Amino acid sequence: MAKTVWGRAASAMIVGVVLSLSAALPALAQNVRVTVDGTPITDLQIAARVKLFALEGNSTGSRGATEQLIDEALQIAEAKRLGVTVSNAQIDEALLQIARNMNVSQDKLVAMLQQGGVSTETLKDRLRAAIAWNAVTERAIMPEVQISDLELDQQAATQLQDFQTFDYILKEIIFVGTGSSGRSGQANNYRSKFAGCDTAVDLSLAYTDAAVVDVGRRHATQLPEPIAKELAGLNVGGITKPRVVESGVSMLAVCEKTQAQDLTFIKGDLRAEQGNQALEGEVKNYLANLRSRAKIIYN
Template sequence: MANGLWGRAVGALIAGLLLSMAAAMPTLAQSVRVTVNGTPITDVQISQRVKLFALEGNRGGTKGATEQLIDEAVQLSEAKRLGITVSNAQIDDAFLQIARNLKMSSDNLRQMLQQQAINSDTLKDRLRAAIAWNAVTEQAIMPQVQISDLELDQKAANQIEAYQGFDYILKEIIFVGQGSSGRTGQANKYRSSFAGCDTAVDLSLNFTDAAVVDVGRRHATQMPEAIAKELAGLNVGGITKPRVVESGVSMLAVCEKTQAEDLTFIKSDLRADAGNSAMAEKVTQYLADLRKRAKIIYN
């Protein structure tokens, strides 16, 4: 199984959970390398994590594996303080999801890990920490993330283009069927005779397989840039040039057009970006603060 495929499969499940603790393998002799808030991290755990890294294509090596295990121990300690628990069923479900991402069964995933001398508990312990930390994030960090509406309004206003400042009521005229060249010719003939939305349906009756659909109200930011720019140059009663679409050939007729600087749609994207950025920053700082307060002893 290629390293890249494995990395994508694990990443598809864990990305956004801020991964990170592995359990000891009691059948092997172990020595404690680090203790985090009383929780030991052994050489066996570290070596197992290094092997898991290798399977993923992660070159963090022993140092990276050790740091990740310390992070996970800190995360699990914080989850325990907040009363957060992770059930075996949750871990089994996560393990199964990784197997499905790799298009295999849980048993086959275990066998694949064993072939690389990796105990399946190594992956499961990492999943436990990831799920626990995600719960910590939702409970303790997410409420701290505040996005200023005023700031978003200012950013949105700076981003909006002149052609995006319109609100429309539209009708779509569709010439249904394949053979775009022939349909486009008929659509252009319709367009040259178009006299406004009130007679759009009557005009369509002169053509074969032509339909008029009420699109309703749309803001410019809800439409592809090319169409929004073309509509911005039209007055009420205007109609766009024919465009080939999946169902045939399409045109949009402008029934109403008003100036309306609706920033809702731009703000939605800005809010998501700002929220993700602020969340990532808060999570990083929260973990850094936890590490500073943690009792970490290197042996």
């Protein structure tokens, strides 16, 4: 989850820096606009955040910037209450990761921000809050998210299809190299002569750059749906049609096949999906509760 929250901060910058804006922020008085449990939020902070919003294509303006800064004040205070600290090294690493994702140097990233009228400290402030809140989420919120195994079993069972009720032992035959049309022709020739897994390696020796890999045991629910459907129609000793893959052309040979219902992998996907949804809801509720208990004064 921490990566997911950080990914949102990074992706916003990746989209935003391609936009151009006017050069620099005018000098603003440090007038306090809001206090959050005694922590001040000033005109200057809000104006700086608006500039960052503009780079990202966020049109919520001063109101959106103010509310985000309030949330961040609450998040940082909660992190401090829980003993969470964010080091300067973590912030620097976060900036460096943004630059890497954009394929630019960190100095170039800083220059791009400054060209849009955004200081590095403005971005660092938001990253500090995001990293702190990630830690709060992992420490205080995630343990409270409970997913019922019984419900997962019931949902997984309704999603299981006939072609997903098999267990296989597979070998992969790969014709290595680019030029898929030529390699596909050789793969089809191999396929026409294939007589079972026991002779798969010997048969491959008649072809240039052909390899046989023991895939091992795989349940149908672990496989991409098109492959699982094709394998369901094959008997032991069968081999799939050639498919172009990154390394060349691939086929799967069925060495063993048994009827087996396994909900493990479907449940895993469901658990991740429902867990993320439940966690998102708990995170919103947690922050809303912090807001309800805070003393927020608008000036």
